[in-house]
Amino acid sequence: MENAISLIKRFEGLSLSAYRCPAGVWTIGWGHTKNVRPLMSVSHAEADELLRNDVSEIFTKLTQLSAEANVTLSSNQLSALTSFIFNVGFSAFRRSTLWKLIRENPDNPDIARQFAKWKYAAGKVMSGLVRRRREEATLYFK
Numbered sequence: 001m002e003n004a005i006s007l008i009k010r011f012e013g014l015s016l017s018a019y020r021c022p023a024g025v026w027t028i029g030w031g032h033t034k035n036v037r038p039l040m041s042v043s044h045a046e047a048d049e050l051l052r053n054d055v056s057e058i059f060t061k062l063t064q065l066s067a068e069a070n071v072t073l074s075s076n077q078l079s080a081l082t083s084f085i086f087n088v089g090f091s092a093f094r095r096s097t098l099w100k101l102i103r104e105n106p107d108n109p110d111i112a113r114q115f116a117k118w119k120y121a122a123g124k125v126m127s128g129l130v131r132r133r134r135e136e137a138t139l140y141f142k
Contacts, residue, residue: 001055001056001059001078001079001082002079003075003076003079003080003139004055004058004059004078004079004080004082004083004086005051005052005055007079007080007083007132007135007136007139008030008031008051008055008083008086008087009030009051010135011083011087011128011131011132011135012030012031013030013031014029014030014044014047015027015028015029016028016029016041016042016043016044016047017039017040017041018036018037018038018039018040018041021033021121022121022122022124022126023121023122024122026038026040028040028041028042028047028050029042029046029047029048029050029051030047030048030050030051031051031054031086031087032047032050032051032054034054054086055082055086058082058085058086058090059078059082061090062078062081062082062085063078065094066078069103071102071103071106072106073102073106076139076140076141076142077106077140079139080115080136080137080139080140081093081102081136081140083132083136083139084098084115084118084133084136087118087129087132088118096114096118097114097117098111098114098115098117098118101114109141111137111140111141112137112140112141115133115134115136115137115140116130116133116134116137117133118133119133
């Protein structure tokens with residue numbers, strides 16, 4: 001889980017005041033979006049706690065989903081996917097070709113290309129997402 005938190009922090013950055021991300025979603029802290037409102041603010045410690053809670057929730061859901069699909073994932077794979085899901089959402093991940101390939105064979109090299117496809121926000125290629133997906137794919141196959 002620490003690998004996921006570190007990766008998320010590198011790409012999300014920290015904002016103690018609510019802002020709209022490039023996709024137009026109200027965001028605060030280290031990329032937290034649940035129940036965020038304009039003019040909201042948090043302390044650094046609160047931002048860290050929100051991130052830990054978000055990551056823990058994703059990690060738990062991903063572990064359950066993997067068990068249901070009879071897929072065994074390494075800690076690096078779980079961390080890479082947790083970072084990915086934190087960014088794109090659990091519903092999008094469950095419907096993705098990325099998850100389909102993982103269910104079929106978690107070691108399939110085509111999985112790296114699937115990570116790379118998720119580089120758009122508001123219809124535009126985002127250089128930060130290109131770098132993030134590269135790092136997630138690298139961690140996944142480590």
